[in-house]
Amino acid sequence: MAGNPIEKLMNPATIAIAGASNTFTTMGTIQCLNLITNGFPGEILPIHPKEKIVLGKKAYQRISDLPYAPDIAVLVVPTRLIPEMVEDFGKLGTRYIIIVTAGFRETGEEGRALEKVLIEKARQYGIRFLGPNCLGIVNTHLPMNITVGPIQDYNGKLGLASQSGTYIAQVVSYLHKNGIVMSKAISVGNEADITIIDCLEYLGQDETTKAIGLYIEGIKDASRFLEVARKVSRVKPIIAQYVGGTEAGARSGSSHTGAMAGPGHLYEALFKQAGIISVESIEDVYKIGWALATQPRLKGRRIAVLTNSGGPGTGIATTCNRVGLEVPEFSSNLQERISKFLPSHASASNPVDLTFHIDMKALSVDIPRLLFESDEVDGIIIHGIMATGFFELLYPAMSNFVHVSKEDLIGAMKIDLDELVSMPERYGKPLLISSFFGNEDSCINTLHTKGIPTFDSPEKAAKAMGALNTYSNILRRLHDVI
Numbered sequence: 001m002a003g004n005p006i007e008k009l010m011n012p013a014t015i016a017i018a019g020a021s022n023t024f025t026t027m028g029t030i031q032c033l034n035l036i037t038n039g040f041p042g043e044i045l046p047i048h049p050k051e052k053i054v055l056g057k058k059a060y061q062r063i064s065d066l067p068y069a070p071d072i073a074v075l076v077v078p079t080r081l082i083p084e085m086v087e088d089f090g091k092l093g094t095r096y097i098i099i100v101t102a103g104f105r106e107t108g109e110e111g112r113a114l115e116k117v118l119i120e121k122a123r124q125y126g127i128r129f130l131g132p133n134c135l136g137i138v139n140t141h142l143p144m145n146i147t148v149g150p151i152q153d154y155n156g157k158l159g160l161a162s163q164s165g166t167y168i169a170q171v172v173s174y175l176h177k178n179g180i181v182m183s184k185a186i187s188v189g190n191e192a193d194i195t196i197i198d199c200l201e202y203l204g205q206d207e208t209t210k211a212i213g214l215y216i217e218g219i220k221d222a223s224r225f226l227e228v229a230r231k232v233s234r235v236k237p238i239i240a241q242y243v244g245g246t247e248a249g250a251r252s253g254s255s256h257t258g259a260m261a262g263p264g265h266l267y268e269a270l271f272k273q274a275g276i277i278s279v280e281s282i283e284d285v286y287k288i289g290w291a292l293a294t295q296p297r298l299k300g301r302r303i304a305v306l307t308n309s310g311g312p313g314t315g316i317a318t319t320c321n322r323v324g325l326e327v328p329e330f331s332s333n334l335q336e337r338i339s340k341f342l343p344s345h346a347s348a349s350n351p352v353d354l355t356f357h358i359d360m361k362a363l364s365v366d367i368p369r370l371l372f373e374s375d376e377v378d379g380i381i382i383h384g385i386m387a388t389g390f391f392e393l394l395y396p397a398m399s400n401f402v403h404v405s406k407e408d409l410i411g412a413m414k415i416d417l418d419e420l421v422s423m424p425e426r427y428g429k430p431l432l433i434s435s436f437f438g439n440e441d442s443c444i445n446t447l448h449t450k451g452i453p454t455f456d457s458p459e460k461a462a463k464a465m466g467a468l469n470t471y472s473n474i475l476r477r478l479h480d481v482i
Contacts, residue, residue: 005128006202010139012071018047019076028076030148038145069093079103090125099131134189135165156181157293159209161199163217179448180290183208204232211293213285214240233275237292237471242267275474291453291464295430298468300378301326304371305351308384313351315458323466341366372427383434389441421450434461
């Protein structure tokens with residue numbers, strides 16, 4: 001990874017931030033606050049023309065007043081001040097900068113001219129910079145958070161690079177609710193220097209990142225993107241959303257970051273050549289990306305579907321077939337072994353349908369163990385594992401007839417999922433969960449904590465399993481042409 005500027009930006013010992021104050025309604029203050037409270041272990045040096053203390057840290061009036069050259073500088077100041085500040089940091093000896101401030105190429109000719117001056121100043125001093133018009137970076141393993149979104153989870157596996165800062169900085173609550181944890185995340189802004197291709201190259205070599213998600217509005221250098229992506233996709237999956245393929249999307253991207261878009265079919269072809277899994281929504285980037293980051297590679301197309309209700313099972317099976325997966329009928333021997341854990345009217349053929357039998361041990365331990373052990377199965381999708389969420393909904397009706405507190409009832413309904421969550425790694429087969437409950441249910445909360453992907457509809461779980469199969473096909477194709 002020698003020479004990639006992202007490596008230096010992700011691992012500083014000292015950070016100077018210009019634009020932070022004691023006013024909590026400003027972006028610079030919020031970013032400095034997150035840097036402090038999200039656990040950055042290094043030194044933080046606020047720069048402020050008037051404040052002596054900023055968020056409990058000694059502040060410096062001018063860049064030249066700093067006691068030494070910080071490893072990186074973060075600039076969240078008026079646009080007109082940026083070139084001068086870049087020069088001042090260059091003279092001090094700082095060589096890596098994150099420019100959050102907007103108002104450059106994306107605003108028109110005047111902004112484009114100012115961005116040109118910025119680039120010239122940076123090159124004069126050998127500075128590499130991210131932005132302008134970005135929302136910072138996250139490293140949950142250091143940890144370090146230079147964004148406006150306070151991270152809630154650490155030591156993740158999904159790397160993200162985005163041409164929209166929102167998809168890095170404002171999604172922390174959404175990711176937490178869905179059990180998704182970032183490893184490293186980068187908002188690239190206008191890409192006046194460091195590009196999303198540099199980010200892809202870095203994430204491809206980063207040991208903490210097991211899969212990469214991209215949000216793309218336009219690629220400047222298609223040939224280099226293709227070269228880098230083909231190398232990276234041989235070792236870890238890449239999933240991307242491209243949004244500039246329509247007239248409205250291209251116009252929005254241009255006004256947003258100055259991105260140069262192209263027809264959607266060209267990007268589809270580029271992604272296919274590069275071994276990138278293309279998706280239509282940012283939700284898929286996160287959720288399918290998390291499945292790719294956490295689950296073993298799918299070695300075949302045979303999927304076992306286990307459900308407590310017929311409808312979701314049918315939805316999973318139908319979607320599996322549509323995305324190129326098989327849901328084969330099990331052998332009589334396997335069906336016989338499964339049937340021991342089913343009510344007499346339930347089906348063991350595949351999908352295995354408990355028909356709302358509420359024996360959660362059968363759904364979450366006994367039958368999954370048989371499926372993971374079977375050489376008839378390559379991957380497993382389960383719908384309907386639940387515990388406290390269901391009985392919390394039921395308690396108001398039950399309370400008129402039972403003399404037990406809500407807390408005692410909910411506590412008695414919790415189930416042990418330790419064996420289930422260990423099965424994917426033990427057997428080398430992926431496990432995906434479909435549920436209509438979220439973190440309010442103890443089972444979903446446990447699955448999230450243990451890194452098992454969950455989806456809020458049966459079809460979404462099946463689509464994600466299809467993406468695991470797509471990546472297996474990509475690996476075979478790319479290695480065939482080496």
